[in-house]
Amino acid sequence: MSAATRINDFVIKIATVNGTGSASANTLLMKSIFRSGIPVMGKNYFPSNIQGLPTWYEIRVSKDGYVARSGKVDIMVCMNAETYARDVREVAAGGYLIYDSTWPRPALLKRDDVTVIGVPLARLCNENFKGVRTRILMKNICYAGVLAALLDLDVERIRELLAETYAKKPALIDSNMQAIQLGYDYAKANYTCPLPLRVEKMNSTAGHVMIDGNTAAGLGAVYAGATVAGWYPITPSTSLMDAFKSFADKLRIDPETKRANFAFIQAEDELAAIGMVLGASWNGARSFTATSGPGISLMNEFLGLGYYAEIPAVVFDVQRVGPSTGMPTRTQQCDLLAAAYASHGDTKHVCLYPANPEECFYMAVQAFDLAERLQTPVLVLLDLDIGMNDWMCRDLKWDDSYVPDRGKVLDREALEKIDKFYRYLDKDEDGIPYRTFPGVHPKGAYFTRGSGHTQLGTYTEDAVEYQRVLDRLLRKFATAKRLVPKPVIERDTRNDAAIVSIGSCDGAVREALDMLAARGVRLDYLRVRGFPFGEEVEKFLEEHAVVYVVEQNRDAQLRSLLTLETRVEKSKLRSLLHYSGLPVSSAFIVDGVLADRAEGRRAVAGEAS
Amino acid sequence: MTFIPKPKVTHPNLPRNELGLTRRDYEGALSTLCAGCGHDSITAAIVEACWGISAKPENVVKLSGIGCSSKTTAYFVSGGHGFNSVHGRMPSIAMGANAANHRLHYIGISGDGDSLSIGLGQFCHAIRRNLDMLYIIENNGVYGLTKGQFSASADVGTKAKKGEVNHQPPIDPVLLALNLGAGFVARSFSGDKRQLVPLIQAGLSYKGFAFIDVMSPCVTFNDHEGSTKSYAYTREHMEPVVEADYVPFAREIVADYSPGEALPVMMHDGSRVVLRKLATDYDPTDAHKAHAYVQEHLARGEHLTGLLHCRPTEDTEFHGLNRTPDVPLNELPYAKLNPGAATLGKLLARYR
Numbered sequence: 027m028s029a030a031t032r033i034n035d036f037v038i039k040i041a042t043v044n045g046t047g048s049a050s051a052n053t054l055l056m057k058s059i060f061r062s063g064i065p066v067m068g069k070n071y072f073p074s075n076i077q078g079l080p081t082w083y084e085i086r087v088s089k090d091g092y093v094a095r096s097g098k099v100d101i102m103v104c105m106n107a108e109t110y111a112r113d114v115r116e117v118a119a120g121g122y123l124i125y126d127s128t129w130p131r132p133a134l135l136k137r138d139d140v141t142v143i144g145v146p147l148a149r150l151c152n153e154n155f156k157g158v159r160t161r162i163l164m165k166n167i168c169y170a171g172v173l174a175a176l177l178d179l180d181v182e183r184i185r186e187l188l189a190e191t192y193a194k195k196p197a198l199i200d201s202n203m204q205a206i207q208l209g210y211d212y213a214k215a216n217y218t219c220p221l222p223l224r225v226e227k228m229n230s231t232a233g234h235v236m237i238d239g240n241t242a243a244g245l246g247a248v249y250a251g252a253t254v255a256g257w258y259p260i261t262p263s264t265s266l267m268d269a270f271k272s273f274a275d276k277l278r279i280d281p282e283t284k285r286a287n288f289a290f291i292q293a294e295d296e297l298a299a300i301g302m303v304l305g306a307s308w309n310g311a312r313s314f315t316a317t318s319g320p321g322i323s324l325m326n327e328f329l330g331l332g333y334y335a336e337i338p339a340v341v342f343d344v345q346r347v348g349p350s351t352g353m354p355t356r357t358q359q360c361d362l363l364a365a366a367y368a369s370h371g372d373t374k375h376v377c378l379y380p381a382n383p384e385e386c387f388y389m390a391v392q393a394f395d396l397a398e399r400l401q402t403p404v405l406v407l408l409d410l411d412i413g414m415n416d417w418m419c420r421d422l423k424w425d426d427s428y429v430p431d432r433g434k435v436l437d438r439e440a441l442e443k444i445d446k447f448y449r450y451l452d453k454d455e456d457g458i459p460y461r462t463f464p465g466v467h468p469k470g471a472y473f474t475r476g477s478g479h480t481q482l483g484t485y486t487e488d489a490v491e492y493q494r495v496l497d498r499l500l501r502k503f504a505t506a507k508r509l510v511p512k513p514v515i516e517r518d519t520r521n522d523a524a525i526v527s528i529g530s531c532d533g534a535v536r537e538a539l540d541m542l543a544a545r546g547v548r549l550d551y552l553r554v555r556g557f558p559f560g561e562e563v564e565k566f567l568e569e570h571a572v573v574y575v576v577e578q579n580r581d582a583q584l585r586s587l588l589t590l591e592t593r594v595e596k597s598k599l600r601s602l603l604h605y606s607g608l609p610v611s612s613a614f615i616v617d618g619v620l621a622d623r624a625e626g627r628r629a630v631a632g633e634a635s
Numbered sequence: 636m637t638f639i640p641k642p643k644v645t646h647p648n649l650p651r652n653e654l655g656l657t658r659r660d661y662e663g664a665l666s667t668l669c670a671g672c673g674h675d676s677i678t679a680a681i682v683e684a685c686w687g688i689s690a691k692p693e694n695v696v697k698l699s700g701i702g703c704s705s706k707t708t709a710y711f712v713s714g715g716h717g718f719n720s721v722h723g724r725m726p727s728i729a730m731g732a733n734a735a736n737h738r739l740h741y742i743g744i745s746g747d748g749d750s751l752s753i754g755l756g757q758f759c760h761a762i763r764r765n766l767d768m769l770y771i772i773e774n775n776g777v778y779g780l781t782k783g784q785f786s787a788s789a790d791v792g793t794k795a796k797k798g799e800v801n802h803q804p805p806i807d808p809v810l811l812a813l814n815l816g817a818g819f820v821a822r823s824f825s826g827d828k829r830q831l832v833p834l835i836q837a838g839l840s841y842k843g844f845a846f847i848d849v850m851s852p853c854v855t856f857n858d859h860e861g862s863t864k865s866y867a868y869t870r871e872h873m874e875p876v877v878e879a880d881y882v883p884f885a886r887e888i889v890a891d892y893s894p895g896e897a898l899p900v901m902m903h904d905g906s907r908v909v910l911r912k913l914a915t916d917y918d919p920t921d922a923h924k925a926h927a928y929v930q931e932h933l934a935r936g937e938h939l940t941g942l943l944h945c946r947p948t949e950d951t952e953f954h955g956l957n958r959t960p961d962v963p964l965n966e967l968p969y970a971k972l973n974p975g976a977a978t979l980g981k982l983l984a985r986y987r
């Protein structure tokens with residue numbers, strides 16, 4: 027009952043149990059497709075658990091290069107009996123279902139509109155491998171072999187990848203290859219291969235890499251010249267710090283002295299982590315931390331100090347599902363407000379919103395420049411989807427002429443020349459004062475405090491003096507508007523409706539725009555990339571009568587931020603809110619826009635305001 | 636209340652240290668604490684100590700949390716950078732600052748509330764990391780700044796000003812520091828400048844975490860009859876067990892101590908501290924014995940003072956363990972930090 031031939035355009039979803047080694051099989055599949063020149067995306071839906079719970083991996087093969095979830099599954103690989111029922115339900119009509127037929131499940135798997143492909147994976151592996159653990163691991167590699175036959179994957183590519191992965195353990199190359207071959211041969215012998223859904227070599231991945239955002243951001247921190255990292259482990263941010271550490275261990279060890287040109291400090295909690303970052307930045311080192319929602323909550327008090335005492339800091343917030351502990355291994359964009367206004371009092375922060383790993387790399391560097399230029403904490407908001415999934419991105423590039431913007435720092439010579447130094451004077455009328463580092467010059471000494479201070483840096487409880495500093499901070503924030511990354515805008519002057527979105531929604535929005543256009547609905551698009559919002563955002567909002575705000579949280583946080591921080595008329599912002607914990611799909615956006623159009627002015631979640 | 640600059644009157648005959656600076660040059664803004672507050676005496680001792688070791692003022696970094704005690708970083712060495720951070724979190728600021736530049740003198744000033752309640756975790760972890768700093772708790776048994784609530788160092792049976800009695804056992808920072816492996820642990824009294832000044836000097840020279848718990852009565856909220864942290868009670872119950880003389884590096888060492896009774900301990904910078912045991916059965920170099928001895932006396936209500944424990948811990952000091960370079964991280968030129976475009980190109984192979 028197979029559908030028409032569909033080359034390089036389908037979704038495979040693999041249901042397994044976590045801790046069984048399925049990750050390597052999935053990576054193998056995805057990378058072999060990537061190396062065949064075909065755009066591909068991989069997303070991991072894993073539990074907050076080390077072993078034994080259901081986990082899914084979704085691979086989207088997309089000749090058009092769409093990087094989001096389509097919202098549809100064409101081939102389901104059911105490796106977890108516990109989730110058979112729901113996995114079967116999820117396959118699109120005309121799709122395929124692959125399962126381990128060592129234990130036949132005719133009743134459970136019954137679906138007339140889906141082709142069931144049974145492969146006795148466990149039996150094949152039990153007959154060919156020894157040891158319980160090996161058999162479990164090989165069963166997973168074996169399904170990769172089945173898919174290789176069904177999809178017409180290049181087996182040589184798979185061998186090449188295995189050889190790279192197990193370069194240091196050659197015995198594993200052979201056993202893995204044997205498992206691949208078992209699955210491959212069985213499928214070939216028992217089913218018509220390849221399926222109408224299959225891959226065909228392309229040439230669209232040259233100049234691209236498959237990388238996750240945490241790795242890219244960690245690498246960005248290395249290139250930015252960060253020397254002090256303080257952190258406390260929390261999913262999904264941990265791998266960002268791991269990446270920084272492993273890159274630094276390779277790239278930052280002095281070849282002669284073997285000394286480490288960085289300090290990596292595991293803090294006792296997030297309060298200490300951000301404290302260390304502030305202490306190090308205050309003392310002139312580029313310093314950062316990475317965390318997630320619960321950590322941001324704990325860092326609030328210190329972030330306020332950073333804002334008021336004007337200390338640079340870079341905080342990567344890899345957002346996960348809240349409230350509270352929420353679903354730690356699922357994705358959301360739910361810290362937009364918490365990040366922008368972290369801490370009590372009149373406090374607000376510069377935020378950057380990367381949409382993919384490529385931007386994570388560049389924005390990491392930009393975050394350090396901005397933090398030091400503006401002398402304030404900068405929060406870079408990734409999410410689990412960007413941070414922990416492999417995305418196909420253009421090659422990361424580095425310009426060796428880059429010079430870090432250390433901002434307004436008076437060095438020894440500058441201090442020598444001046445009569446007296448005052449920390450918080452707005453000499454240049456851009457709201458940004460000058461700072462000094464300890465130990466540089468006796469004239470540079472000043473007192474840093476989170477309590478009321480005058481522009482000269484002295485303690486005060488005087489209304490006028492206090493307000494003078496507070497108002498200057500506002501001027502500094504206005505300067506920030508000009509310095510943060512500009513929004514990405516796709517504009518056609520004939521359109522009066524648009525989508526405004528943020529971060530990892532980008533892929534889904536772009537695909538949705540194409541799908542909508544194909545149905546005659548043309549929308550403009552703006553993706554915010556920095557906070558505070560600049561004039562470009564204001565203008566775009568002004569120019570459109572209807573604006574769909576697409577974001578991944580329940581409370582329309584981006585919409586709130588837009589209404590609070592721009593002149594936009596609230597009623598024209600209509601929310602499309604996705605907050606299930608899975609990355610938003612293009613289908614969700616298309617459906618949302620069409621439903622709104624169909625029902626006139628019904629706001630999908632306008633009540634949220 | 637605004638900042639009150641201290642009038643600088645320089646007298647030509649004031650004694651000068653090796654840098655040609657007078658004690659005045661180590662003072663700070665005028666204190667706004669209550670007259671008679673123990674904390675002010677500690678400030679004076681710090682001024683004296685820094686002047687005495689000829690510390691370059693710009694190399695002194697003063698860090699604190701929040702509280703009356705924490706305010707005092709503004710009252711000494713105005714030529715050094717100060718950082719009055721948030722309540723209980725000074726150790727993490729110190730950690731970051733020290734990671735960025737290990738060449739400065741870090742003086743952390745905290746209170747018993749700041750370090751033993753809200754900041755207990757950070758205090759403990761700074762010790763664990765053997766952060767190279769001098770950490771002083773100005774201990775008065777109460778939260779002075781929030782008007783006299785009991786702190787975690789309040790003794791069982793001590794009475795608050797309004798008569799309330801404390802029943803919870805105290806956390807003793809000296810025992811805690813010994814327990815957690817601190818290599819330099821001292822206790823003193825704000826009213827004993829003679830003892831305190833050399834302790835501060837030794838602590839500043841010590842490579843690693845140097846801790847001094849200074850009993851520092853709060854005249855406003857905890858100096859009454861029935862309080863175990865009053866001036867009168869402290870004077871009566873403190874008992875010096877080890878005297879410490881600080882001998883700066885450059886100065887010739889005149890051995891006026893008789894061997895056997897006195898024990899010279901070399902500091903990292905070449906200076907030395909001569910410990911003179913007043914109690915013959917006490918061994919200040921053994922942390923376990925010191926802990927037992929201090930605890931035993933504490934149970935009897937005796938607050939032993941002096942340099943209660945001192946042993947070299949350079950090997951476990953943060954920078955040593957982490958193999959950071961001699962040049963402070965904040966001075967490394969970007970060229971040393973940038974792996975370069977070519978390296979990035981090579982790195983990407985892994986992601987194809």
Ligand SMILES: Cc1ncc(C[n+]2csc(CCOP(=O)(O)OP(=O)(O)O)c2C)c(N)n1
Binds near residue numbers: 773
């Ligand atoms: C997060 C937070 N909670 C509470 C306070 C209020 N507060 C200010 S100082 C202080 C206690 C200070 O006690 P201690 O450290 O012993 O200093 P002292 O005033 O006794 O010298 C408290 C609770 C604060 N500043 N911050």
Ligand code: SF4
Binds near residue numbers: 671672673854
């Ligand atoms: S309230 Fe107590 S601790 Fe605070 S300044 Fe006054 S005497 Fe000192």
Ligand SMILES: [Mg+2]
Binds near residue numbers: 746747774779
């Ligand atoms: Mg106190």
